[in-house]
Each structure stands twice: as structure tokens, then as C-alpha cells.
């Protein structure tokens with residue numbers, strides 16, 4: 001893949017399973033927080049699945065659209081858009097009803113010093129949204145950050161492990177889940193808590209950050225020596241398919257790739273492909289932020305894009321000087337300070 005157009009097309013290729021699942025889901029799909037890294041490709045994936053399946057559904061994307069280009073791009077793809085600041089309750093209440101809600105709005109960076117805002121965004125707003133959309137089914141984007149760091153040999157935290165979030169961002173993510181769950185139980189709203197760990201495409205993510213370090217000859221920090229990654233297209237597929245898995249009380253699902261990825265291995269692979277030497281800094285810790293996503297693989301099958309395919313695509317992209325976003329993951333952070 002060499003161009004943004006090719007990348008976007010790949011991200012928006014629906015599987016037969018997604019088309020099949022969406023046939024059994026009644027009503028339109030409303031995506032709250034569509035304007036970020038994942039929302040545009042999720043919306044376009046939904047549109048393509050609906051077209052290919054001959055389904056009668058609208059996809060409506062809601063965001064502030066800080067980036068007007070994103071809005072134009074979505075409209076061009078057949079996604080209806082509504083500009084809305086969800087924290088403005090009048091604007092929220094004016095949004096249309098919809099049977100299906102993908103809740104993707106959130107805030108992570110700049111947390112330190114603005115803790116009040118993070119809590120309003122990640123834990124108060126969910127209550128307003130859960131009240132407004134009590135008659136819908138809701139897929140709640142959450143994070144693997146709700147878990148404590150796990151021993152690297154453990155295979156990662158599974159859904160039965162009690163959350164123990166490190167730092168206020170991660171705590172507010174658990175707050176988001178708990179507040180949604182409270183209103184789900186109050187109103188009988190079916191939901192899934194979608195605990196995602198590090199979606200990637202070529203423009204952002206853990207693999208891009210490693211590839212850039214290797215390409216630019218900067219040291220790779222091994223202190224957070226392991227991570228989980230998943231191709232954004234696969235994560236978006238699973239998120240949409242979760243509309244068939246919404247239950248009350250809410251289900252919880254970890255979503256990421258099957259590997260406990262060694263950062264040393266990934267950096268080494270980039271170096272080999274790029275003809276570079278890696279400079280490592282520090283040593284692997286005994287723990288890392290890791291999720292065990294076996295249940296999601298049982299539900300939906302393994303991701304379609306393998307780890308080595310992601311490494312190959314990201315490596316080629318970086319060497320070709322492809323467009324990247326300045327949206328670092330800070331996956332190395334062990335104290336939860338974002």
C-alpha cells in the first residue's frame with residue numbers, strides 16, 4: 001500500500017461475516033466521536049458493508065469536526081454528519097434517536113493538570129449519553145488501560161481479572177464503563193464494553209512509533225517491553241459486530257491481536273527490513289500493559305491482518321515517507337500519566 005486512498009480502501013473492506021451480522025441488526029448506526037483516528041474508517045466500513053449487503057441503513061457520524069476535511073471526506077463516502085459538542089447538553093439532546101450507538105468519544109492526552117476535564121469527558125458524559133440513548137443498543141469503546149500491568153508471561157489480563165487502573169486517565173476509563181453500566185442496569189439498555197488495546201494503521205500507533213525510531217536512529221526504550229496491537233480495520237470490524245453481542249447486564253470484551261508482542265522483536269524486524277541497526281535503551285520489565293483477547297477471537301475469529309503483515313506495511317510506509325499523524329500513543333508510560 002502506497003497511498004492514503006489505498007490505505008483507506010483497505011481499512012474499509014468489510015468481511016462477509018460483518019455483512020452477515022449487520023443483516024441481523026435493525027436500525028441505523030449513529031457514531032458518537034466519529035472525528036478521531038478510528039471513527040472515519042469505522043463509518044466507511046459500515047457504509048461499505050451496508051452497500052455490499054444491500055441493507056437499508058443510514059450511518060450518521062457525530063463529532064465537533066475540529067477537522068472540516070474529515071467531515072467532507074465522510075459526507076463524500078455516504079456518511080451523514082452532524083456537528084455537535086457532546087458536552088453541550090442542548091446539542092446532545094437535539095441529536096436524532098438511533099437503534100445503534102457506537103460510543104467513540106473520549107479524551108486521553110494532556111490529562112495531567114486537566115484531570116477535571118478528563119473525568120467530565122470520560123465519566124460524566126457517558127451518563128448523559130446513556131440516559132439519552134436508553135432505548136438503543138450501545139457499543140462503548142473502552143480501553144485495556146482499565147487493567148493493572150500484567151506479568152509478561154501471563155498472556156495478559158482476561159475479562160475476569162478485576163480492573164485496577166493506573167493513573168487518572170485509566171481510572172476515568174473505568175469510570176466511563178461503570179457509569180454506562182449503571183444506566184444500562186437502570187433502563188435495561190443492552191451494551192458491550194469494548195476494551196481495546198492499541199489499534200494501529202500506518203499513520204499512527206505503536207508499530208509506527210517503533211518504525212520511526214529505528215528509521216531515524218533514535219533509541220528504542222524497552223522498559224515497557226511488551227504490548228498488544230491490532231490492525232484498525234480488524235478492530236473496527238469487531239466493534240461493529242459487537243452490535244450483535246449487546247446484552248444486559250453489559251458484556252465485556254478485550255479486543256486486540258493474539259500476540260504478546262515483544263518490542264525488541266518488532267524493532268528488530270523493522271531494522272532488518274530497513275537495513276538499520278537498532279539502539280536499545282533499558283531492559284524489559286517483568287510486567288506490561290497486556291490484554292488477553294481470546295474471547296473476542298472466539299466470538300469473531302482471529303484478526304485478518306497478521307502482525308508480520310502490519311510490520312511489513314508500516315515499514316514500507318515509513319521508508320516511502322508516507323503521511324503520518326502526530327498522535328503518539330505514549331505506550332511506554334508505566335505510571336499512567338498522560
Ligand SMILES: NC(=O)c1ccc[n+]([C@@H]2O[C@H](COP(=O)([O-])OP(=O)(O)OC[C@H]3O[C@@H](n4cnc5c(N)ncnc54)[C@H](OP(=O)(O)O)[C@@H]3O)[C@@H](O)[C@H]2O)c1
Nearest residue numbers: 033035036037038063064065066085086105106141198199
Ligand atoms: N486508538 C486506540 O488504539 C484506542 C485504544 C484504546 C481505547 N481507544 C478508545 O477508542 C475510542 C476511539 O479511538 P480513537 O483513537 O479514534 O480516539 P480519538 O482519536 O481520541 O477520537 C475520538 C474523537 O471524539 C471526538 N470528540 C471528543 N470530544 C468530543 C465532544 N465533546 N463532542 C463530540 N465529539 C468529541 C473528537 O473528534 P472531534 O475533534 O471531531 O470532535 C475525537 O477525535 C476512544 O474513546 C479511545 O479512548 C482507542
